[in-house]
Amino acid sequence: xxxxxxxxxxxxxxxxxxxxxxxxxxxxxxxxxxxxxxxxxxxxxxxxxxxxxxxxxxxxxxxxxxxxxxxxxxxxxxxxxxxxxxxxxxxxxxxxxxxxxxxxxxxxxxxxxxxxxxxxxxxxxxxxxxxxxxxxxxxxxxxxxxxxxxxxxxxxxxxxxxxxxxxxxxxxxxxxxxxxxxxxxxxxxxxxxxxxxxxxxxxxxxxxxxxxxxxxxxxxxxxxxxxxxxxxxxxxxxxxxxxxxxxxxxxxxxxxxxxxxxxxxxxxxxxxxxxxxxxxxxxxxxxxxxxxxxxxxxxxxxxxxxxxxxxxxxxxxxxxxxxxxxxxxxxxxxxxxxxxxxxxxxxxxxxxxxxx
Amino acid sequence: xxxxxxxxxxxxxxxxxxxxxxxxxxxxxxxxxxxxxxxxxxxxxxxxxxxxxxxxxxxxxxxxxxxxxxxxxxxxxxxxxxxxxxxxxxxxxxxxxxxxxxxxxxxxxxxxxxxxxxxxxxxxxxxxxxxxxxxxxxxxxxxxxxxxxxxxxxxxxxxxxxxxxxxxxxxxxxxxxxxxxxxxxxxxxxxxxxxxxxxxxxxxxxxxxxxxxxxxxxxxxxxxxxxxxxxxxxxxxxxxxxxxxxxxxxxxxxxxxxxxxxxxxxxxxxxxxxxxxxxxxxxxxxxxxxxx
Numbered sequence: 135x136x137x138x139x140x141x142x143x144x145x146x147x148x149x150x151x152x153x154x155x156x157x158x159x160x161x162x163x164x165x166x167x168x169x170x171x172x173x174x175x176x177x178x179x180x181x182x183x184x185x186x187x188x189x190x191x192x193x194x195x196x197x198x199x200x201x202x203x204x205x206x207x208x209x210x211x212x213x214x215x216x217x218x219x220x221x222x223x224x225x226x227x228x229x230x231x232x233x234x235x236x237x238x239x240x241x242x243x244x245x246x247x248x249x250x251x252x253x254x255x256x257x258x259x260x261x262x263x264x265x266x267x268x269x270x271x272x273x274x275x276x277x278x279x280x281x282x283x284x285x286x287x288x289x290x291x292x293x294x295x296x297x298x299x300x301x302x303x304x305x306x307x308x309x310x311x312x313x314x315x316x317x318x319x320x321x322x323x324x325x326x327x328x329x330x331x332x333x334x335x336x337x338x339x340x341x342x343x344x345x346x347x348x349x350x351x352x353x354x355x356x357x358x359x360x361x362x363x364x365x366x367x368x369x370x371x372x373x374x375x376x377x378x379x380x381x382x383x384x385x386x387x388x389x390x391x392x393x394x395x396x397x398x399x400x401x402x403x404x405x406x407x408x409x410x411x412x413x414x415x416x417x418x419x420x421x422x423x424x425x426x427x428x429x430x431x432x433x434x435x436x437x438x439x440x441x442x443x444x445x446x447x448x449x450x451x452x453x454x455x456x457x458x459x460x461x462x463x464x465x466x467x468x469x470x471x472x473x474x475x476x477x478x479x480x481x482x483x484x485x486x487x488x489x490x
Numbered sequence: 491x492x493x494x495x496x497x498x499x500x501x502x503x504x505x506x507x508x509x510x511x512x513x514x515x516x517x518x519x520x521x522x523x524x525x526x527x528x529x530x531x532x533x534x535x536x537x538x539x540x541x542x543x544x545x546x547x548x549x550x551x552x553x554x555x556x557x558x559x560x561x562x563x564x565x566x567x568x569x570x571x572x573x574x575x576x577x578x579x580x581x582x583x584x585x586x587x588x589x590x591x592x593x594x595x596x597x598x599x600x601x602x603x604x605x606x607x608x609x610x611x612x613x614x615x616x617x618x619x620x621x622x623x624x625x626x627x628x629x630x631x632x633x634x635x636x637x638x639x640x641x642x643x644x645x646x647x648x649x650x651x652x653x654x655x656x657x658x659x660x661x662x663x664x665x666x667x668x669x670x671x672x673x674x675x676x677x678x679x680x681x682x683x684x685x686x687x688x689x690x691x692x693x694x695x696x697x698x699x700x701x702x703x704x705x706x707x708x709x710x711x712x713x714x715x716x717x718x719x720x721x722x723x724x725x726x727x728x729x730x731x732x733x734x735x736x737x738x739x740x741x742x743x744x745x746x747x748x749x750x751x752x753x754x755x756x757x758x759x760x761x762x763x764x765x766x767x768x769x770x771x772x773x774x775x776x777x778x779x780x781x782x
Contacts, residue, residue, distance in 0.1 A: 195684075195688060196687075196688075197684055216687075217684070217687045217688055218687045218688070218689075218690045218691055218692060219690075223688055223689065224684075224685070224688045226681045226684070226685055227681075228679060228681050230679065230681040230682045230684065230685035231682075231685075232682060232685075232686070232700055232704075233682075233704065234703045234704060243686070243689055243691070243699065244689030244690055244691075247689060247690035247691045247692075247695065248690060291685075291689065292688075292689075295689060295690065
């Protein structure tokens with residue numbers, strides 16, 4: 135697969151699509167989206183429902199007609215091709231297995247559409263069945279299998295075609311939590327084993343974090359931020375991204391001389407990469423705050439709510455100006471914290487992000 | 491509109507004396523009793539002046555159907571009845587095939603439209619049911635007659651030819667083919683069709699390998715409810731086809747009318763019923779094979 139790198143890069147260029155909702159209003163499903171996906175990457179398209187991530191996936195597959203822009207795969211324009219001529223394959227949310235065919239027949243169907251020798255078809259069906267660990271169930275009908283097994287069958291069917299890009303449309307959404315977790319590991323393993331580009335759509339931020347080499351966050355048809363899970367989490371580019379991925383507290387105020395003042399808090403010794411600004415916005419993750427001594431002090435806060443989460447305490451605090459702050463702190467403090475009590479809040483200045 | 495056998499019966503809900511009682515009463519009064527009368531009549535003697543029956547057991551009616559007696563009193567097999575049966579089957583078969591060829595694409599096309607459009611199209615398909623079949627057949631007579639609309643626009647006079655019979659029967663039974671196929675096509679998960687295209691299948695292959703197998707129950711139902719009534723069709727062959735070639739439906743009608751031989755008419759009806767039952771059994775067995 136190494137030699138395929140480079141010429142199977144997926145380029146999405148200024149893609150736009152709008153449609154009319156039932157009330158007749160114009161909705162921008164995709165609004166000038168540009169994204170470059172190198173071959174072999176596992177990229178996750180993340181966002182709330184209706185943000186355009188599924189429209190983008192379906193545009194790559196060829197099920198949606200785009201209004202403007204183009205899609206290139208390895209330098210060839212593919213957005214004008216009909217779906218059955220594109221070298222990409224899809225794993226559908228509903229699995230979309232053919233109910234009247236066995237698993238092996240489902241997988242062979244895609245191969246029979248190419249002019250492939252019968253023995254070769256058989257061999258490749260065997261290979262992908264082994265890859266997804268379904269060899270024993272080859273002759274089962276979809277209705278005789280569990281959701282997780284159907285999921286694997288759908289994956290095998292798409293992979294058998296050796297697509298340049300595998301599109302996955304919320305494939306784990308219908309599985310229960312435990313199965314979803316184990317399928318996430320399976321997907322990572324299969325991605326490594328095949329070296330195929332995976333474009334994975336989800337609205338579940340934890341799933342996105344767990345799976346993606348990179349995450350592309352969408353909102354209202356616009357691409358908000360692209361980056362590694364670490365970048366997206368630690369340096370969200372906008373308030374939307376900060377709120378959509380994990381929990382965070384937004385602090386608004388004035389920064390000068392590496393000191394922040396606002397929302398009833400005062401933070402000194404800010405990092406050098408935080409810029410002075412008369413109306414600054416800072417993003418702080420709950421785990422960057424602490425109620426334990428030792429970090430930079432922010433000021434006094436009142437405890438509004440404490441939730442024991444096993445490995446940690448989640449507390450909702452109110453600053454003197456009435457601003458709410460979310461904190462994740464050591465579980466050992468449980469006995470010392472009471473609702474209504476006034477405590478000192480500390481922060482790790484290295485984990486403070488700034489947004490425009 | 492799915493004709494599937496009920497496999498699990500809960501006597502409390504479906505048994506007699508339950509909410510299903512009206513269905514039982516209707517079934518017994520309108521189907522069971524007349525059927526028993528027909529079966530009994532077929533084993534009785536012909537009435538003195540042709541009408542009615544004499545309550546005396548005999549197999550004469552069946553003997554008349556299958557054998558003929560020459561002037562010398564010798565009996566030999568009578569092939570004319572078998573010929574009529576064969577002709578009727580061929581007619582019903584042809585009509586069913588035409589209805590399939592026209593009905594399958596129509597039903598699939600309707601099922602692929604927007605929901606609101608689907609409703610309108612299905613209403614259009616059922617509009618002919620609002621008018622009595624006899625009235626509609628007379629309307630076709632006017633259309634196909636010498637000087638009728640079809641003749642005026644250059645078509646030959648089709649009335650009283652077997653073409654007219656085919657046209658009339660196809661017209662009458664097409665909705666019965668379209669509706670059950672539509673009912674199963676409408677339930678097709680669109681993403682399954684997308685998956686088939688996604689896997690590189692052309693439109694034709696998607697139709698043959700995916701769509702038709704998935705709507706097969708609708709197709710079986712359509713075949714059954716077109717073929718069976720077409721087999722005993724009487725109105726269209728006599729009014730449009732001019733009764734030029736005898737069919738089983740007309741033959742039965744004649745026995746109760748002009749020929750005044752109720753037992754033979756009943757015997758023919760019983761034979762038609764047996765044949766229909768055999769055909770139904772055959773298709774049902776195929777259904778079960780497919781389902782398993």
